[in-house]
Amino acid sequence: MVTEEHNRSSDAYIFELLSMVLALSGSNVGRTFLAQQLGLLQDLLSLLHTATPRVQRQVVSLLRRVLPEVQPQVLARLLNVPSLPPEDFSIIAEAKKGGEEVNLDPTKPGILDVFLICIAKALTVQMKVKGSGKAVNTVDSATSIPTESVQSSSRWWLRGGMNNKLAETIITLLKDMASGQVSEAWGRVTKGAVAENILNLTKMGENLRVPAECIKTPTLWLALASLCVLDHDHVVSLSSGQWISPDGQQGQPRPTCDNHDDGETSAIILCDMCGNLCADCDRFLHLHKRTRSHKRQVFKEEEEAIRVDLHEGCGRTKLFWVMALADSASLKAMVEFREGDRGKTLTSAISMGVCRFCGNQSSTGLLSMGNVCSDPDCQEYAKTACRKVQSCGHMCGGIAGEYPCLPCLHGCKNPGQTHALKQDADDMCMICFTEALSAAPAIQLICSHVFHLHCCRKVLEKGWIGPRITFGFASCPICKREIDHPLLKDLLDPTRKLYDDVKRKALMRLEYEGLHKSEAITTAGARFYNDPAGFAMDRYAYYVCYKCKKAYYGGEARCDEQLEGGDDYDPTELVCGACSDVSRAQVSAMSDLTGLLHGNFLNM
Ligand SMILES: [Zn+2]
Ligand SMILES: [Zn+2]
Ligand SMILES: [Zn+2]
Ligand SMILES: [Zn+2]
Numbered sequence: 188m189v190t191e192e193h194n195r196s197s198d199a200y201i202f203e204l205l206s207m208v209l210a211l212s213g214s215n216v217g218r219t220f221l222a223q224q225l226g227l228l229q230d231l232l233s234l235l236h237t238a239t240p241r242v243q244r245q246v247v248s249l250l251r252r253v254l255p256e257v258q259p260q261v262l263a264r265l266l267n268v269p270s271l272p273p274e275d276f277s278i279i280a281e282a283k284k285g286g287e288e289v290n291l292d293p294t295k296p297g298i299l300d301v302f303l304i305c306i307a308k309a310l311t312v313q314m315k316v317k318g319s320g321k322a323v324n325t326v327d328s329a330t331s332i333p334t335e336s337v338q339s340s341s342r343w344w345l346r347g348g349m350n351n352k353l354a355e356t357i358i359t360l361l362k363d364m365a366s367g368q369v370s371e372a373w374g375r376v377t378k379g380a381v382a383e384n385i386l387n388l389t390k391m392g393e394n395l396r397v398p399a400e401c402i403k404t405p406t407l408w409l410a411l412a413s414l415c416v417l418d419h420d421h422v423v424s425l426s427s428g429q430w431i432s433p434d435g436q437q438g439q440p441r442p443t444c445d446n447h448d449d450g451e452t453s454a455i456i457l458c459d460m461c462g463n464l465c466a467d468c469d470r471f472l473h474l475h476k477r478t479r480s481h482k483r484q485v486f487k488e489e490e491e492a493i494r495v496d497l498h499e500g501c502g503r504t505k506l507f508w509v510m511a512l513a514d515s516a517s518l519k520a521m522v523e524f525r526e527g528d529r530g531k532t533l534t535s536a537i538s539m540g541v542c543r544f545c546g547n548q549s550s551t552g553l554l555s556m557g558n559v560c561s562d563p564d565c566q567e568y569a570k571t572a573c574r575k576v577q578s579c580g581h582m583c584g585g586i587a588g589e590y591p592c593l594p595c596l597h598g599c600k601n602p603g604q605t606h607a608l609k610q611d612a613d614d615m616c617m618i619c620f621t622e623a624l625s626a627a628p629a630i631q632l633i634c635s636h637v638f639h640l641h642c643c644r645k646v647l648e649k650g651w652i653g654p655r656i657t658f659g660f661a662s663c664p665i666c667k668r669e670i671d672h673p674l675l676k677d678l679l680d681p682t683r684k685l686y687d688d689v690k691r692k693a694l695m696r697l698e699y700e701g702l703h704k705s706e707a708i709t710t711a712g713a714r715f716y717n718d719p720a721g722f723a724m725d726r727y728a729y730y731v732c733y734k735c736k737k738a739y740y741g742g743e744a745r746c747d748e749q750l751e752g753g754d755d756y757d758p759t760e761l762v763c764g765a766c767s768d769v770s771r772a773q774v775s776a777m778s779d780l781t782g783l784l785h786g787n788f789l790n791m
């Protein structure tokens with residue numbers, strides 16, 4: 188108890204102190220002075236990871252003001268960072284360096300680690316191993332990075348967790364730094380540091396690529412954090428689209444698959460018995476017991492190949508042994524290890540032996556004669572999935588009987604389609620955030636975003652959270668437009684009916700209270716300008732009566748409702764005025780007119 192008391196008073200002390208420092212940072216002279224106080228800077232970075240949320244917020248505001256005055260080299264010295272990230276962070280520059288630094292030292296600190304780790308510590312990460320069924324592990328950095336390994340190091344702040352709010356503030360800070368808003372020098376350094384952290388994945392030695400070892404490394408967590416602040420510049424320069432030969436030259440003839448023997452399918456694996464092979468041929472030629480012992484090796488160049496994408500705010504990187512993605516908005520991430528799946532992702536799962544949904548491989552059972560495994564989920568998905576092969580050669584990822592078919596999930600533009608999808612087969616469904624879009628039949632909503640059909644249905648069936656009727660659940664999690672698709676009609680119809688009913692009642696009440704001409708609606712630029720319905724539905728709370736199932740007015744909405752919401756309430760306690768016994772007694776005692784009022788007015 189003494190320590191708690193102590194903590195509280197020291198928090199108050201630091202808070203007061205930083206309030207004064209913040210005031211000082213308001214002027215140019217003050218900022219220049221503060222930027223020279225290296226001891227203070229060091230303390231601020233410690234507080235960023237240890238202080239109470241209100242002090243952490245002060246620290247970020249202070250850093251924002253002071254960083255423009257601090258040279259990146261100065262901060263690097265302060266943090267014992269041996270070198271700043273290279274300014275030319277493109278994959279080609281990386282290849283030209285040619286192996287000087289092949290094996291990465293996972294303990295080597297980087298200039299922005301102290302910030303990126305704030306993001307990493309707030310991430311919820313789903314970890315899975317492709318082709319090994321549906322096992323998913325949910326992990327975070329606090330429990331994954333062993334304490335002993337960072338205890339005494341200069342990166343002690345790798346320990347512990349971080350609240351989401353602060354992580355979001357840091358994401359904004361880093362994005363502003365990357366775009367050059369803090370200073371030009373910081374713009375270059377930030378972009379370079381983000382790139383470096385992602386490229387570090389390609390340098391992980393084989394021993395660290397094992398899932399259990401990989402998640403212990405700060406390298407992985409820093410890469411995930413970096414994916415949250417990815418910039419479009421990174422996408423272009425980090426992806427090694429072309430074959431780059433070891434001496435850094437592009438456009439070298441790339442070896443082709445000896446088994447395909449078509450002179451164009453690229454090989455990525457060299458087998459000492461079968462020769463150069465593509466991923467598909469490697470898999471099938473070595474499925475058999477007799478051939479399983481062949482010595483195979485991934486081409487060095489392929490080992491270093493990397494793809495970086497930014498789809499709908501979700502950063503993603505793909506290597507031959509791992510795919511990692513992170514969504515800065517939800518602070519969720521996924522790491523999928525590709526053990527036993529050496530080589531690129533299977534692009535067209537129309538072949539037998541591989542489940543089209545979960546990627547499981549087998550030469551026996553159901554998979555010996557088809558492309559759906561015996562997993563109950565996969566069997567269920569197969570019932571609704573489209574079985575057509577699109578003209579690009581990829582299997583349709585959509586729903587059976589749908590016309591036209593879902594655009595190809597591999598980014599191909601097929602005849603009759605106006606544009607290719609912005610999401611692809613490896614993108615997570617942003618509703619469940621556990622499975623790739625290709626892992627279950629998917630639909631494209633009217634807003635153009637793609638989700639699993641069963642996830643859309645689940646969201647609409649579940650409805651709003653807590654007692655008060657809200658309609659946020661019925662909007663696209665990516666763009667917030669109303670969810671709409673013909674296959675969801677049965678669920679959307681009642682939602683729309685309820686929406687219209689609540690809207691009508693709220694508008695009537697607004698007018699009844701004389702607020703329909705209030706400033707909130709008539710002032711240009713106000714949140715509800717020209718939107719009386721939005722204003723009324725925000726102001727008044729409606730509930731669904733447990734007895735008559737109709738929406739009834741339950742008082743003005745309170746802002747704290749969101750906090751205490753949740754599913755922790757008794758739905759049987761929600762009864763409208765007309766249905767409650769008290770009012771029924773009144774109703775029966777009074778005239779028809781009063782009854783009429785109850786029906787139309789009380790529930791309004
Ligand atoms: Zn082949
Ligand atoms: Zn072989
Ligand atoms: Zn399956
Ligand atoms: Zn289809």
Ligand SMILES: [Zn+2]
Nearest residue numbers: 579581595599
């Ligand atoms: Zn395709």
Ligand SMILES: [Zn+2]
Nearest residue numbers: 616619639642
């Ligand atoms: Zn989903």
Ligand SMILES: [Zn+2]
Nearest residue numbers: 634636663666
């Ligand atoms: Zn959308």
Ligand SMILES: [Zn+2]
Nearest residue numbers: 732735763766
């Ligand atoms: Zn009722």
